[in-house]
Amino acid sequence: MEKARPLWANPLQFVFACISYAVGLGNVWRFPYLCQMYGGGSFLVPYVVMLIVEGMPLLYLELAVGQRMRQGSIGAWRAISPYLSGVGVASVVVSFFLSMYYNVINAWAFWYLFHSFQNPLPWSRCPLNGNRTGYDQECELASSTQYFWYRKTLNISPSIQESGGVQWEPALCLVLAWLVVYLCILRGTASTGKVVYFTALLPYCVLIIYLVRGLTLHGATNGLVYMFTPKVEQLANPKAWINAATQIFFSLGLGFGSLIAFASYNEPSSNCQRHAVIVSLINSSTSIFASVVTFSIYGFKATFNYESCVNRVILLLTNSFDLEDGFLTASNLEQVKGYLASTYPSRYSEVFPQMRNCSLEAELDTAVQGTGLAFIVYTEAIKNMEVSQLWSVLYFFMLLMLGIGSMLGNTAAILTPLTDSKAISSRLPKEAISGLVCLISCAIGMVFTTEAGNYWFDIFNDYAATLSLLLIVLVEIAAVCYVYGLRRFASDLQAMTGHPLNWYWKVMWAGVSPLILISLLLFYLSDYVLTGTLQYQAWDAAQGQLVTKDYPTYALAVIGLLVASSTMCIPLLALVAFILRCLRRGGDTASEA
Amino acid sequence: MLWLLFFLVTAIHAELCQPDAKNAFKVRLSIKTALGDKAYTWDANEEYLFKAMIAFSMRKVPNRGTTDISHVLVCNVTQRVSFWFVVTDPSKNYTLPADEIQLAVRMNRNRINNAFSLNDQTLEFLKIPSTLAPPTDPSVPIWIIIFGVIFSIVIVAITLLVLSGIWQRRRKNKGPPEVDDAEDKCENTITIENGISSDSLDMKGWHVNDTFVTEDERLTPL
Numbered sequence: 001m002e003k004a005r006p007l008w009a010n011p012l013q014f015v016f017a018c019i020s021y022a023v024g025l026g027n028v029w030r031f032p033y034l035c036q037m038y039g040g041g042s043f044l045v046p047y048v049v050m051l052i053v054e055g056m057p058l059l060y061l062e063l064a065v066g067q068r069m070r071q072g073s074i075g076a077w078r079a080i081s082p083y084l085s086g087v088g089v090a091s092v093v094v095s096f097f098l099s100m101y102y103n104v105i106n107a108w109a110f111w112y113l114f115h116s117f118q119n120p121l122p123w124s125r126c127p128l129n130g131n132r133t134g135y136d137q138e139c140e141l142a143s144s145t146q147y148f149w150y151r152k153t154l155n156i157s158p159s160i161q162e163s164g165g166v167q168w169e170p171a172l173c174l175v176l177a178w179l180v181v182y183l184c185i186l187r188g189t190a191s192t193g194k195v196v197y198f199t200a201l202l203p204y205c206v207l208i209i210y211l212v213r214g215l216t217l218h219g220a221t222n223g224l225v226y227m228f229t230p231k232v233e234q235l236a237n238p239k240a241w242i243n244a245a246t247q248i249f250f251s252l253g254l255g256f257g258s259l260i261a262f263a264s265y266n267e268p269s270s271n272c273q274r275h276a277v278i279v280s281l282i283n284s285s286t287s288i289f290a291s292v293v294t295f296s297i298y299g300f301k302a303t304f305n306y307e308s309c310v311n312r313v314i315l316l317l318t319n320s321f322d323l324e325d326g327f328l329t330a331s332n333l334e335q336v337k338g339y340l341a342s343t344y345p346s347r348y349s350e351v352f353p354q355m356r357n358c359s360l361e362a363e364l365d366t367a368v369q370g371t372g373l374a375f376i377v378y379t380e381a382i383k384n385m386e387v388s389q390l391w392s393v394l395y396f397f398m399l400l401m402l403g404i405g406s407m408l409g410n411t412a413a414i415l416t417p418l419t420d421s422k423a424i425s426s427r428l429p430k431e432a433i434s435g436l437v438c439l440i441s442c443a444i445g446m447v448f449t450t451e452a453g454n455y456w457f458d459i460f461n462d463y464a465a466t467l468s469l470l471l472i473v474l475v476e477i478a479a480v481c482y483v484y485g486l487r488r489f490a491s492d493l494q495a496m497t498g499h500p501l502n503w504y505w506k507v508m509w510a511g512v513s514p515l516i517l518i519s520l521l522l523f524y525l526s527d528y529v530l531t532g533t534l535q536y537q538a539w540d541a542a543q544g545q546l547v548t549k550d551y552p553t554y555a556l557a558v559i560g561l562l563v564a565s566s567t568m569c570i571p572l573l574a575l576v577a578f579i580l581r582c583l584r585r586g587g588d589t590a591s592e593a
Numbered sequence: 594m595l596w597l598l599f600f601l602v603t604a605i606h607a608e609l610c611q612p613d614a615k616n617a618f619k620v621r622l623s624i625k626t627a628l629g630d631k632a633y634t635w636d637a638n639e640e641y642l643f644k645a646m647i648a649f650s651m652r653k654v655p656n657r658g659t660t661d662i663s664h665v666l667v668c669n670v671t672q673r674v675s676f677w678f679v680v681t682d683p684s685k686n687y688t689l690p691a692d693e694i695q696l697a698v699r700m701n702r703n704r705i706n707n708a709f710s711l712n713d714q715t716l717e718f719l720k721i722p723s724t725l726a727p728p729t730d731p732s733v734p735i736w737i738i739i740f741g742v743i744f745s746i747v748i749v750a751i752t753l754l755v756l757s758g759i760w761q762r763r764r765k766n767k768g769p770p771e772v773d774d775a776e777d778k779c780e781n782t783i784t785i786e787n788g789i790s791s792d793s794l795d796m797k798g799w800h801v802n803d804t805f806v807t808e809d810e811r812l813t814p815l
Contacts, residue, residue, distance in 0.1 A: 110740075111736070114736035114740050115735075115736050117735055117736070117739055118735050132724055132725050133722045133724070133725070134722075134725070172740065173740070176740065176743065176744055176747065179744070179748065179751065180747055182751060183747055183750055183751050183754070186751065186758075187754060187758065191754070319621065319673070319675075322671035322672065322673040322675055323672065323673065324672040325622075325623045325624060325625045325626060325673060325674065326625035326626065429758070429762070431755055431758055
């Protein structure tokens with residue numbers, strides 16, 4: 001007799017768990033970048049279209065599968081068809097890769113959080129050089145926030161080949177991050193269910209506070225106007241549609257098995273269609289909300305930098321021409337420049353090369369995504385706000401909540417199949433299995449705390465999950481529609497929840513969503529093939545900026561291994577199942593004869 | 594005669610104090626930037642104070658205790674406000690070496706700044722770099738303290754949860770095994786017999802009659 005499956009204490013916990021998993025760092029640092037690159041306000045059109053056509057159907061599918069099969073990803077797909085347990089295993093492998101590198105972001109968030117309790121903030125000022133007459137050279141060439149990120153946090157090496165040793169400070173933060181994750185998943189749904197109240201709701205509190213602060217900052221409107229001005233010609237750009245589809249796909253966290261795991265702890269009668277629509281709508285609106293905040297912050301930072309640039313030019317002119325202090329202002333600058341150029345042409349031409357052309361558009365145009373946005377651009381804006389320690393603490397606390405919420409989903413995707421499997425769960429208690437998974441991931445994650453760690457992080461971030469997930473979800477949807485049978489699945493759902501399956505979902509699952517996935521897959525494959533060698537951005541300390549370098553062969557091998565190890569599971573395990581079945585049938589016929 | 598002497602003196606002064614002269618330093622003040630509305634105008638009195646401060650700084654240098662205000666020459670005052678100055682020796686024939694002046698100014702920079710209510714950025718001595726104040730480094734970095742606090746809280750919480758889990762499991766295992774078995778069989782029979790899902794029936798309230806159960810076992814399953 002099986003032990004009763006643990007359940008969520010109430011449906012709200014399940015919805016919060018899905019929200020806290022889906023709403024992650026990508027909503028904060030990827031969507032604003034895409035919005036800026038692909039036409040501002042007009043990017044919302046492909047985004048919403050893809051949400052309705054791709055996001056909601058695929059999310060509903062995963063939740064329905066999990067709720068129906070009431071097992072983790074491996075068991076669920078094995079129940080659909082014995083040849084498809086490879087899909088579940090591939091999901092677990094991808095989740096494992098993700099959890100290894102994703103928690104490093106939480107470690108960095110902890111690092112910045114702990115450093116926010118100082119006055120002045122350590123990234124607001126450059127450290128002094130050896131003889132205390134000026135600032136450290138690398139910091140002068142770059143900026144103080146870039147210096148703090150690349151030198152103090154990462155202590156990055158010039159290339160991926162020079163790996164250096166494990167840095168003890170990020171390593172400590174990584175250990176702490178894993179301990180916090182372990183604390184949250186220790187008791188399974190009992191503990192996770194309570195933690196998700198915080199990880200789902202607190203980021204919204206912080207975002208609202210930041211929205212109010214951001215909109216009242218000087219220059220915020222510049223950023224908002226710049227971002228939301230629609231550039232309608234981008235609608236014709238296929239890349240905008242592809243990126244919208246990709247963003248919806250990855251933002252919802254499909255294919256990792258986390259959604260299946262969460263839904264498997266549901267009551268069979270819960271209305272997963274409503275949950276799917278709610279979660280996907282909340283996820284997308286959070287992206288838009290976060291980008292409003294991000295762009296008001298961008299506007300503030302750009303205006304601040306622009307005004308500093310203008311002040312520098314004013315100071316330069318005042319000093320070179322010994323004009324009265326306070327005579328030159330931003331408003332009469334152009335006028336006076338013209339006057340000086342005509343009256344003192346020789347001296348003006350000496351000074352001219354040093355005068356940078358200050359442009360607000362150029363400052364706003366610097367589109368950044370990923371860790372660069374979160375840890376460099378945002379900190380630069382925060383250091384110029386009043387009471388910057390408070391804003392810094394709030395911001396990194398929010399990043400932590402988002403990151404830990406996503407980690408809960410990732411670890412659930414790994415642990416649910418393990419605890420479902422009787423072979424493992426009969427020998428070890430749940431706490432030990434969780435502890436072991438956390439320990440192994442933490443140990444491997446130490447690679448990302450070495451000096452070249454950020455380069456390996458970029459490799460994992462770009463290649464570990466992208467292609468494999470598209471393939472996994474494609475196989476999933478094909479399995480449900482064509483192997484298990486759409487009609488059979490629809491009648492299962494009706495028996496389970498009591499509502500008949502709407503024709504819209506049937507059309508999407510059978511036709512439209514697989515087509516979108518196939519076209520995405522083809523696009524990415526052709527993109528990889530056409531670009532030839534893969535390159536990465538390395539930090540050059542001598543110049544104080546990023547330079548492009550080629551990946552060495554072993555890094556390319558690792559990339560290939562990452563993609564292959566998850567995608568190959570599907571055909572391999574199908575083959576194994578086929579062979580086992582043949583052997584069994586051969587054995588049966590032999591015993592009969 | 595007096596006029597001639599006056600012109601001679603001014604001429605010598607003019608020679609000694611010139612922009613880019615030997616041992617001359619340019620000074621630049623940004624009074625409006627520093628003080629805004631409370632800015633004072635730079636006039637001859639402020640110049641006098643400046644000369645006094647420089648003379649004071651030179652007096653602090655070991656060999657130059659006899660420097661007087663008249664030994665400090667100021668010239669080329671612009672609207673900026675900026676000007677050049679030199680310090681001459683008592684005979685007013687030559688200027689004192691730049692190194693000494695630099696040393697004197699660096700040592701007393703704070704006093705000079707305070708006399709004018711300015712700071713290193715608004716009262717600049719070009720070619721005399723100011724010593725930047727090092728950031729205060731506490732003996733234990735603050736982040737480690739906060740890290741330690743959170744780390745210990747998390748470890749304590751994990752230990753508590755793990756221990757309470759082990760304790761709960763041990764208490765469940767210590768319960769009499771027959772009741773457990775009987776409960777199991779009871780559940781089995783009820784699901785087979787009635788087809789009512791066992792969820793709707795409260796197991797814990799049940800008090801099982803062993804004989805009834807074992808008799809049922811001998812019957813053929815339905």
